[in-house]
Amino acid sequence: MKHSVVALTVNGAERQVLVAPGTTLLDALRESQGLTGTRRGCDQGACGACTVLVDGKTMMSCLLPVETIDGATIDTIEGLTPMEGLHPIQEAFLEGFATQCGFCTSGMIMATAGLLARNPDPSREDAVRAISGNICRCTGYEAIIDAVLDAAARMRAAKRDKAA
């Protein structure tokens, strides 16, 4: 069984990752990169806890064999967090009491990041769709949907401030 070296840009840094055949991006991030903020909830692509951005698009990292994405750009929750303070999406989730056990949170936030990159002014229905692949067993989703919309508003306001 031959290991391979795969080049990835992870949160802006170029990395060479040594993987056994079939190693998922999730395992590579958690185990060889130490990026444990991406959570493992099912290994079946059905819970969304491992959602990351691959070349800017949300994907389930448990469904990606690393060898098939050589050269890809990966963004995780760790990369979203700024040096100082929090990202507006993180602020919205924190202040909106949109976390309980916290296990789905990274995936929810990355799904939100993926949505807002495509659609800075989502409707409530857009927000609901964006997280429809992410399971939360604690909150009943309401606070999370509110946080997605609040995050969008915060990011639009920040953009306006910057432009002004």
Place this chain on the structure above:
Amino acid sequence: MAWLNGRGVAAVNYPTGMNLGGDPSQALIHATTTGGFVITLSSVDLGQGIKTVGAQIAAETLGVPYENVVIDTADTDTGPHCMGTFASRGTHRIGNAIMMAAREAREVMMSVAATELEVDAGDLVTDGKGKIHVNGAPDKGISVVDVALAAHFKHGKTISGRGMFMKPKSEVVPETGEMDPDSCQAHACTVAEVEVDDETGEVRVKKLINAYEIGRAMNPALAHQQIVGGAWMGISHALYETTEPYYPDRGHGPTDFSQYLMPGPGDLAEMESVIIERPAANGPYGAKGIGEMTANSPIPAIANAIFDACGVRVQSLPITPEKILRGLDSLREQSNPTH
């Protein structure tokens, strides 16, 4: 095709704590040199928020800011015994233990402050913002930081406390079932509004109106989380969940989050809730446990609303579209027999 509307009610109570082998939990608390407080537990946070509510209880009892309290949990080498997180016991049991520990620590803190200020400890109050002063004379005071420094480096005193809450074991009288199984009861009433598709048996829960009596909402935002998340779980239990859809055949038992049915973010009911507080005499600041109860009243309220909507009484959970549709078919058969 028609969506049939219905409304149903249910009212429940829920016990705080378990009986059986006694129900203890402990807490230790100590001040750092600069007046921070560390609570050491072996209790578990599943998302219900004991790390938050525990710190609030300690801050309230000590009279110091919430931000000054850190909860260190859970490590059996350092944390004293806790029975665990279940039976809606955490806020009540662990909260009581923390309160007791904080009272003991507060006593030391106040006595050191009294020595420093050369007044009687009984005349001192805390302002909750980090200062201890003579009652009625805010200028004659000392900061908690200075008290902690003095305790550590001048008086050789540890500002610390031990807390323990235990409900003793209740033996059940075998013949009658006489027992004392719990510490208090929380209460809930739900009114559910549903609509039923008369051709497919599909149910939409449109609205849940809830009233909860929870002793004391220690942190209303966290109570809100339990209420909304619990009511969602109630809807899920009522209409969706089973590990054995073809019992007694074990076939098709769900093994993933696609097969295991639960409502998603696109299936939410509007929710409107009100909290009532009747403090429990034995609860910390009157608190009762509510984490479990919130899922309970929505289930029968939904079942009753479905009957109200379409005349089908489903007495087995989950209430699937198939069970409702079979019920509708047999009602139609009865009213319009074709054979």
Place this chain on the structure above:
Amino acid sequence: MLQTVATPGSLPETHALLSKLDGARLIAGGTAVMPTLNAGTDEFSSLVSLRAAGLSGIVVKDGVVTIGAATTMTELADEPALAFLQSALETIASPTIRNMATIGGNLFVKQPYGDLSACLIALGATATVSDGTATRIEPVEKLVASRLGPKDIVTQLAFSIPSPGSFKFVKAGRKALNAAAIVTVAAVVSVSDGVVSQCRIGLGGVAECAVRARSVEEALTGNPLDRTHAEQAAAKADRDIEPFDDSHASAWYRARVTPVHIRRALVGE
């Protein structure tokens, strides 16, 4: 245990690897293959990825759409010429999965997933299949019912864009979003002179693979497209389906509500 994962850069290279590697399985988006691998499997010992094989892309020409088999659901949804499919695509899994799952892979997903196949059947789509030496064209309807040969690769799908308003779609699931199908109904219905002149109906979730509802089509053709006729035609669906039990719904329930959803798809009520 998995020994190799290959990501060939072209179709010929993909064919070469498929023949060379023992126990090879094709992987496109990974949404169906990877759960099996992650759970541990003896079904395959190597994976050949189509990600870099140049099979993505959408070409619209003269009213005919040609779609590379490795094109993702999101790419389909972003194509203006396929706006009519938007609402159907949105019922398939979640946006995150649609960023990964491909149109080719969807053909081979186990029911009750794979709603796109039902749409492709309704659209009369054809698939181009390459076995490394020759290519052949097969109707999707036939392809999903048969199995691919060990060397076969679906390279592209093609169909004519239906006239505006003629594409109908309803998916019944237990959830509003990201649900498996209890029954998926896709149809292309043409009406002229007040009667149905042509129709093609694909059903998902009610047989081992997506199927064509020929009995319903026959009953509908030549009649007005109204509630009564739609209901009568939909009642024939039991001849076209072989529903199954799963955790989402029983065979009985699927059979019982299939006509209801066909009627709703056809006439919107």
Place this chain on the structure above:
Amino acid sequence: MEKIDTSFFSKEREADLFVVGESVQRADARGHVTGQTQFYEDVTFPNTLHLKMVRSTHHHALIKNIDIEPAMKVPGVVRVLTHKDVPNNWYTILKLIGVGPDDEPVLPEDRVLFKGEQVCAVLAETEQAALEGARRVVADYEELPPVFDVEEAMTSKPFKQAGTNYFVYEGHNCRRIRFGDVDKGFAEADHIIEHRYESAPIEHAPTETTGCTAKPEGSGRVTVYSNTQALYFTLDNMALILGVPFNKLRLVGGTVGGGFGGKVDVIVEPIAALGAMLTNRPVKYAYSRAEEMQVSSPRAAERLYIKDGVMKDGRIVARKITLYVDAGAYCRHSTYGTTKAAAHMPGPYSIPNVHVDAYCVYTNRTPSSAMRGFGVTIGDFALESQMDQVARHLGMDPMELRLINAYRDGDTKAHRKTVEGAALVEVIQAAARQTGKELAPRFAAMSSYQREA
């Protein structure tokens, strides 16, 4: 955000508090939103072995032979654990509080009692090697007839090594509540209303599956990083099973990705720790999602028969409840849940004659255990569905029926505890108020403080 309606019980509320009653930010939220919250699986150690379980393919069978040799040949497989490796193989979780008998083996010896029961544990260098090793173990079974129905199990031949097909409560085959005289109540009643209710097993489905990593320390101790809901329950049971002094073990956890009662069983930790002790390497045992969904304890399936004697004016004068909790193959926490279910009856109502038989029954289904609302949730479904049926039978308003029967301070519950702090009347009144429903003056004036004359 919820409104707090202070018009109820206003005299009892303590008002001037600094921080209790405030919606302060969650202490753990910053960690959650940055992904920095540390769950057990985020603590990793080099040289860790992965544990995967061989599981029973039958509901009930004798184990004729287990051949682990093919597994040992898989590259990377280090060891296979069977019951012979477990120092004290038989246990029951509630042993710590005096519940017996020990009815569950850590790893089965001569038989399996449910489909999915763990049979033997494969330890390997990688997860994939452990999975392949588990697929290679050959277990031969002789199938035995299973029992899946609680009432059938009550009378069928005992299938467990320890005891009867039901838990014995101090000489009784069920937990009993006897209050007043139900037969007399039924005789006096204007109406008798009787129904059967039941439920299917429900999975906790936490987003984080149950798991742990056991790490041997240089000191000879074992530290277990776990997502248990109860650290000491786990530690104490482990010490008993492993036959080591309690201070040889250390449990670290406290941050759990959803529990709902599903993580109070003690299944993964003892075996992982045993593996760590026998190999002197860290061992990780985490349920796959499929194991979490099908093998971990669900909420019990329950069956209830409720018979009510009711007067024309709505007073319920007698309630007889027969309740079956399907514990599945092993006891776990079910004996406690059944007692809790019995104590909860007849609901938050004062009924003068109550008779409850609550059975904790073993079948060849997946063992059930605690879940949010343990012993109560399904009972509430039955009780409150029954109340609706009673109201409809009498043609009464469902809120009014409940208010008439609601318990009040000073009443005696069926388990003979005096009611204090009651508030059922008030939550109904508050719910009525929210829905814009005007209660008749008689009902609007009711209070939990005392029963109106």
